[in-house]
Amino acid sequence: MRYLHTMVRVQDLDASLHFYCQQLGLQESHRIESNEGRYTLVYLHAPKDCEQAQKNQAPLLELTYNWDSEVYNGGRNFGHIAFEVDNIYQTCRKLLDSGVTINRPPRDGYMAFIRSPDHISIELLQKGEPLATSEPWASMINTGNW
Numbered sequence: 441m442r443y444l445h446t447m448v449r450v451q452d453l454d455a456s457l458h459f460y461c462q463q464l465g466l467q468e469s470h471r472i473e474s475n476e477g478r479y480t481l482v483y484l485h486a487p488k489d490c491e492q493a494q495k496n497q498a499p500l501l502e503l504t505y506n507w508d509s510e511v512y513n514g515g516r517n518f519g520h521i522a523f524e525v526d527n528i529y530q531t532c533r534k535l536l537d538s539g540v541t542i543n544r545p546p547r548d549g550y551m552a553f554i555r556s557p558d559h560i561s562i563e564l565l566q567k568g569e570p571l572a573t574s575e576p577w578a579s580m581i582n583t584g585n586w
Contacts, residue, residue, distance in 0.1 A: 547577055
């Protein structure tokens, strides 16, 4: 068994691509459009997974955009998507500076949570050992849900 992808339904493809690509840093692998099915699938990969994503079409995040209006409630009940990062503090600073709310700051130097425009929880985990506790993260409070 091997992991292939996680699918997330999105209501605004442009807003979601801005979040996942411009703010979070994922890259588009490929996309599929179906006039008959009235949907667009956009497959994304993390920068360090580029070679593997191209070779194996995995691991990927699939954004599913249904052309006909539909409301998706409770992104939190989906669970979360997790990404390993080289430096949790630098990653969270970049996200914060680009307008992303850090719902669960990396107070422990190891874990943080943010949410996509469709309220999907995204967990960011420090690669290797936790970083030393650092401000402003150590005293930052939680915001909203994750």
